[in-house]
Amino acid sequence: MPTKEPAPLDAVIIGAGVVGAACAYYATRAGLSVAVVDRGPVAGGTTGAGEGNLLVSDKEAGPELRLALLSLRLWRELAAALPPQDAVEHELKGGLVVASDERALTALRAFAAGQRTAGVEAHEVPATELRALEPELAPGLAGGFHYPQDAQVQPARAAAALLRAARRQGARVRLGEEVTAVLTDAPGGAVRGVRTPRGDLHAPAVVNAAGTWGGRIAALAGSHLPVLPRRGFVLVTEPLPPGLIRHKVYAADYVADVASDSAALQSSAVVEGTPAGTVLIGATRERVGFDRTLSTEALRRLAAQATALFPALADVHALRAYCGFRPYLPDHLPAIGPDPRVPGLHHACGHEGAGIGLAPATGLLVTAALTGAEPPVPAEPFQPGRFPLPDGTPVTPGAPS
Known part of the structure; x- marks a missing residue:
């Protein structure tokens, strides 16, 4: 034929x-x-x-x-529709954004109020209740917001x-x-x-x-x-006990870093667990072309900011670090x-x-x-x-x- x-x-x-x-x-x-x-x-x-x-x-x-x-709705539909061998590891883990002081918390309140008008679920969490969501969080934080719609795929x-x-x-x-x-x-x-x-x-x-x-x-x-490429580094820890970090947790200044036009190195802690037990620690941003050179300063900042949020990570070993390039457009x-x-x-x-x-x-x-x-x-x-x-x-x- x-x-x-x-x-x-x-x-x-x-x-x-x-x-x-x-x-x-x-x-x-x-x-x-x-x-x-x-x-x-x-x-x-x-x-x-x-x-x-x-x-x-x-x-x-x-x-x-x-x-x-x-996209959140579509990812849920895809996770349900794709066959088991094509599992995307969809996890509705939720996000927790924390504020270090009252000024940052006031800004978060205004930010969340605008988001709610667009259909986002955002629940303020008083300082006294933060550790009910994340028991290992550092004391002394002013409060935060819980976003139950935040999720993750592999x-x-x-x-x-x-x-x-x-x-x-x-x-x-x-x-x-x-x-x-x-x-x-x-x-x-x-x-x-x-x-x-x-x-x-x-x-x-x-x-x-x-x-x-x-x-x-x-x-x-x-x-x-x-x-343009915008380089970012991520630290990966050794496997830790399940549930040590329950949500995607980050400091309020992460939002400002995402929206920044600066080409210089910026870092703000984003900490989350994975099903394998490892903890991922990001995120840095800088515009250095396609330079993959390991930045010890970027990794130092990530480690310091992560342990400030979760003191229990201070004694944890980092297994590796990797970098990638985000495709940046000016607006x-x-x-x-x-x-x-x-x-x-x-x-x-x-x-x-x-x-x-x-x-x-x-x-x-x-x-x-x-x-x-x-x-x-x-x-x-x-x-x-x-x-x-x-x-x-x-x-x-x-x-x-």
Whole structure:
């Protein structure tokens, strides 16, 4: 019998991290034929260096929070729908944000009040009740807020599970294959696929889910997206008794660090246990390009801040440390949707440290744009065309490359 020709592709998705995997999952579920291409393995970039955070506690009322609330629901649905062999280790552990003094607690109250109007559950915890939630917390804290909706998945497993589900729905996955060109009809013309060392893949749409390298893919297509790497370190401890740390716990200044534009080293303790018993300690942020050099100063700060929150960690051994690069955009919102300069080019990158939490909603937004469906949340705040060109010229549809 003659070999059956594969169906023509509707889209090529560049990136096999959790965002690209979610785009593939929802696109194939909508009946589209897609291929996922990545120069490395599944979750080989930012996803594999992530902690798996599904957070609403660190997001103020606005577009990103709407995306996060939708994604929380979608992750719950995925955890229930995927087969047991594709378990994403979804854990509804909840978050606890603590304030060191009354000034920080007052700011947290105002922050939580805005979040509640958007549908977030946020419960103030007096200082006298903090240790009922976290018995090992340091004494002397002013209070905090409990966010029961905060959750977690195992990021690499989640990306792999979504890609396997997409493959069962017909997606083609090509790993270890770098995209060397985005094919277009002409400079400024519509995309028609991508080129790799193994040949061309033709499709009328290309989805840039390349994470920290999203700016490079945009440039290959003749467009511009100012994605920059923002390095972060995580410490991993030896396994500890179950329940030593029960929630995702962090100091109130973490929220300010996430929203900061500074390129300098910033650190604020984020401490959480894992099902394996190890404790993950983050988070640092700095813009140093793709420099992977181990920063002893970053690790020192993390250790000091974590033990200030949980004194019991002072005698615990750190087994290892690792770093990753968050895809940073200047306004701290991801770029999701069609590129105004290159017809057929779509972006799904720039989520910074929230990519795992925002992946399912991103996949739905991209799929809506590809199919012409109504977006699940307002798409305008995430439009890639909001960034001017490097010379300051506003991006306009049809502008020459």
